[in-house]
Amino acid sequence: MIPVTKPFLPKEEKFQEYLDSIWDRQWLTNNGPLLNDFELKLKEYLGIDHLLFVSNGTFALQLAIKALNLSGEIITTPFSFVATTSSIVWEGCKPVYVDIDSETFNIDPSKIEAAITPQTSAILATHVYGNPCDIDAIQEIADRHGLKVIYDGAHCFGTNYKNRSVFEYGDISTTSFHATKLFHTIEGGAVFTRNPELLKKMAGMRNFGHSGPDTFSGLGVNGKNCEFHAAMGLCNLESVDEILEKRKSLSLHYYDRLSTLKARFPKLNRSKDYNYSYFPVLFDSEELMFKCLDKLELSKIYCRRYFYPSLSTLPYVDHTAMPVCDDVSRRIVCLPLYHSLTVSDLDLICRIILRVQNNQKAKPMVIDAYDGIIANNANPAINGHYIHK
Ligand SMILES: Cc1ncc(COP(=O)(O)O)c(C=O)c1O
Known part of the structure; x- marks a missing residue:
């Protein structure tokens, strides 16, 4: 897992x-x-x-x-x-x-x-x-x-x-x-x-x-x-410098492996000393994102939709349309990233994602993946693997 x-x-x-x-x-x-x-x-x-x-x-x-x-x-x-x-x-x-x-x-x-x-x-x-x-x-x-x-x-x-x-x-x-x-x-x-x-x-x-x-x-x-x-x-x-270094090298490896993915990564603002704390991927389409999440979960690889939903839709605030955030939050996912993540696991994650993308045209999938993911999230056994809340 x-x-x-x-x-x-x-x-x-x-x-x-x-x-x-x-x-x-x-x-x-x-x-x-x-x-x-x-x-x-x-x-x-x-x-x-x-x-x-x-x-x-x-x-x-x-x-x-x-x-x-x-x-x-x-x-x-x-x-x-x-x-x-x-x-x-x-x-x-x-x-x-x-x-x-x-x-x-x-x-x-x-x-x-x-x-x-x-x-x-x-x-x-x-x-x-x-x-x-x-x-x-x-x-x-x-x-x-x-x-x-x-x-x-x-x-x-x-x-x-x-x-x-x-x-x-x-x-x-x-x-x-x-x-x-x-x-x-x-x-x-x-x-x-x-x-x-x-x-x-x-x-x-x-x-x-x-x-x-x-x-x-x-x-x-x-x-x-x-x-x-x-x-x-x-x-x-005592280990924080080593942790920061490791995250950077894993993230650079992700960028390299996913260079052909139909997705975007956040533009870093004056990023000289960025900490690579997450590895967010903004997929070009919600459909591709759900297909990837689905396939990754079949291999017991758990990502997180972070942040979803837009906070402007919380039940205790006045709802306001936020076109950019509403769109981004629907298509963004954080991929696994932690100190003990191995390069071979990272390669496996990228291989699965790219395989889903490359098979997309050949075999269009039925768009029931959305419901599948929601159903999976309701399962505490899987929810436990999502970050923490
Ligand atoms: C952006 C942001 N703000 C606030 C918090 C809350 O921090 P804590 O879990 O320590 O209360 C978190 C924690 O996940 C967070 O990601």
Whole structure:
């Protein structure tokens, strides 16, 4: 079986050493030494001054919205994981969608201004698949209209923009360290800001609003993370360069093998330090995509329609037509990509896909593949192989 992703696991002995130290100290959570060490090493690795390790990437988004006191409307992308929209709604704000660029699949800055109203408080954009948004254009619009900017950088570990970590941009950037991400702490996430006051505010909010053992500086909840997740982070940080290298070489191999496929890949935006976090393929037709998924599943190879559907069709938002996103989300699939994926498995995946394409003309298939895939997705045995949610 080849799943769409497999978590990277460090050497068990290395993790065990950290576990032994936790047992010795009996300090499990609440700002422990491993958590502090992890935050410090993360800052060093990313070259960033201010960050907080939090419970997950969804909480990081909620914290960012809360800490910036956002209200009213937040302009956002319809092409992202559901948490980008659900955090906006959860925090009592209204998502206002702006369609995506047809080449990068990130929010299209040229369409943002038309969506701004007197109620708009911020722009929340996702660097889709780790590919940076047009940060300069977004910041220029935000400055002109007095809007805050949050970046959902859940896919971005290891991506740089203009020689700095992409997490440095916006009023606040967030990320996820979920087990499916190329760098992970099993569950976890982080917020990043260049503003030390904002960091202090978020540090309080992550810890019940405490400013001391018996004092409170404001409203807070529990968004802390713990020693065990920090231990996994410390182990994985040692391998992250190797992980990034491997992903790059697998991705380049995919591009090479799939050069004759009737499909497109996202155009990388200033891609010098791109992290190759996913391998998305935009098929020329939905029909070809479903035929490929079908054949791959027969060989127990599982891809993921990521992101589908367009967030602007969620049951708790005002539905808005997003022509580019609606089209892209119907035809895009992420192929398997993970550290232990072998080149021979990758070659097999590409062979199956190309065989489907090349047989297409000779033997037209009945278009019941769509229903077949939906039916398969309803099967928990298969669903389990899809990424995680
Ligand atoms: C774009 C995006 N935003 C937010 C999240 C949420 O992160 P987490 O699963 O850590 O809550 C994810 C996770 O898959 C994501 O892909």
